[in-house]
Amino acid sequence: MNFYGIEIDYDLYKHFLEFLTDGEIDALFKAITTPPPRYYVRVNTSRISANELVRRLNARGVPAYRDEHIEEAIWLPVQGPFRVPTARKIVVVDKKAAESVMVGADVYAPGVIKTERVEVGDEVNVVADNGVVVAFGVAVANSDEVLKTRRGLFIKVEKSLYKAPKIRDLPEYAEGLIYSQSLPAIAVGHVAKRLGVEKAVDLNAAPGGKCTHLAQLGMRVFAVDRSWSKISRLREELKRLGLEAQVDVLLHDSRYLDRDFPRLRAGLALVDPPCTDIGVRPKIYHRVTYKAAKTLAQYQLQFLKTALKIADYVIYSTCTLTYVENEEVVLKSRAQTLHLDLPIGAPGWGCETCRRFLPHIHNTPGFFLALLSKG
Template identity: 30%
Template sequence: MEMNRRKNQRVGVAPSVPSAASKTRRPAQRRPHAASAEKTGGAIDAGLSSKVLDQAAIALRRLLAFERPADAVLSDHFREQRSLGRRERGFIAETCYAVLRHRRQLERLVQPEVTPRRLLLACLLRYSGFGLRQLAGLLLPGEQDWLLALRSAAETDCADCSLAERLDLPDWLTERLSARHTEAELVELARGLNRSAPLDLRVNLLKTTRDEVLRQLAATGIKASACPYSPWGIRLEGKPALQQHPLFLQGHIEVQDEGSQLLGALLAPRRGEMVVDFCAGAGGKTLLLGAMMRSTGRLYAFDVSSKRLAKLKPRVARSGLSNVHPVCIDNENDVRVKRLAGKIDRVLVDAPCSGLGTLRRNPDLKWRQTAQDVAELVRKQQDILAAAARLVKPGGRLVYATCSILDEENAGVVDHFLAGHAAFQRLDAAAILAQQGILIDCGMDMRLLPHVHGTDGFYAAVLERGK
């Protein structure tokens, strides 16, 4: 059940920041925003002034308390500072997120005086393409000499650092990931997770085609290309604001990571079927499933949050779907769930999870999550999967998915379920995708990783109930 998650974002709504989810909700696709602040090999195409640097330091101080999701903290900050322009907000958001991505390395570099301002300056110099000459006019007395020394120290890199420090990950998370990955693989995985994510769109095939959307985007000066795997996916260059674009307003596109789109292909709903999106949230995958069903049959969107489901309604209206039925439930054992037992053709369980596969968009999660949080989530995931399975009719399909990269939230939950539910068997996820023309090396259970597939980290297992 998506207990406390925001799974889909509005498009291009200020503040332009990634969605950093709470500990039990799926982080969402990043909103379009101003030019990305984290680049390599060049300065940032964004204005930087003493005012903006000061505002970034204030925002970062709030973020480093790790009391709330980062997007909520920045949203509040930007509401308080309405004089900031769109590019300034984008710069502050991206630079603060860059600090969160590289927090361990930056804190090591600026010790013993670890302040938000110093973290920002070190980040701009080391990770964001700024040179000392560009920063000179913003520096306080003594800061230029400090940055010169820091630059020299940075050149020695991190020879005496632990693996976790080199990866810019918490110790506990590095230990968990080391059980599956070699050190070389971990380095590549961490590098992928510590990059800023691209912006992916999903085309609503009820209304248009991918080629037509690409043509219209190009006509309005937006550079884009087809995603490599999803037949509905488009990847944008940069982060243009789309909230007033006709394609968005007319329901032709939605923001959705390519990996998330592939969950629809794994469930593969058909015309006229009864389908349940068990953890629907604001309905990004619900809309995809409804379009795959060609707006026929009956598609239930379950969630425990009426606020999240309220966000689904205008999206359904834009999409042109007529088969979506949002249902707010109390929990996974709600009577409105139980009455559908054994009647549903296909059930998607996009479970609440740590969200650690979305660190490209939500770098604060690696500092806010703990091993204890994950253990609590695993128990919840087991309960939700068992409850959702009761809905599946004989011969029906059940897909369990997370945006986590931890085995205990993924295969561990599925193995636990199968040990107690002999009526279900695993299907080959890669083969199911290949049958639809989606050729991707993802394994028996689908495992997607940013450095391998260019998506967020995703896991999905396809289960079938025996006839």
């Protein structure tokens, strides 16, 4: 079944129908194909206050606003949709690149799938690999060189479907004052702050959004991930944010932390495991089956059970929307769910103390959040 380019099989459709009407499913998937109207960043409060950062951005003509509920969160408006001008030449990019370009990012060589012969100064349309035109731009490099080296900037985007702030271009980014992060993800740190713990373990730490949030709040964090490339990126973020001293980084499969580090204990563990990513937006297209969700749920439960062995509290979160990967995983863990005291989002499906963020209702990415204890 196809909803605006989001393909799910019939079994997954029936799974959603247990909790949503057909119209709600349609609205949810339509929302996923567009960016949220607010682009959120987390303020690195170890270096600057949210008020001071907003004042600094506004003084330079960058519109920025404090979030109504979370102290470390500020947002910048996303504009669009716009009409994309037509060009004579096209450059085809992969899904990940297209989803960035549609909100105003430039085209870099690694994301290019194929291109017509393009010279510096040529006008082009940037097209996703499913044929959706996402932007109009001008080449700043020759296509022959780009395809040969696979490095550097290729197309400077001048008009995209939407326009989001280019956070990485801001001096505040280079100074380590901000971290690009969705509001629901920032809420994880907001919940953690209220627990009053001193030490935390992040079982799925890269690229570092949640563990750096805990670190800036003064917690000592043991950050674990099994991918060397992800660990390298995490270290870069820690250095940029000036939080290296607060975080110990380990390359390891965190499902086995309790076995391999039997003395490891913490007041809090974060579990944000691989999932079907249905809540991430904007999406050019996406394909998910019920079987894939069930398989991932088994994997997610392994992380969660380990976390419950080493920490007093566990925050479980995902960027997906299936019941089987969220409330059902929490239920199977046999942990006690605690009240989040979170003023945003909505109660979980059959779990009043859990929290869900639904794109078509809350204008955020899709997200799930639960606070657990051993009981």
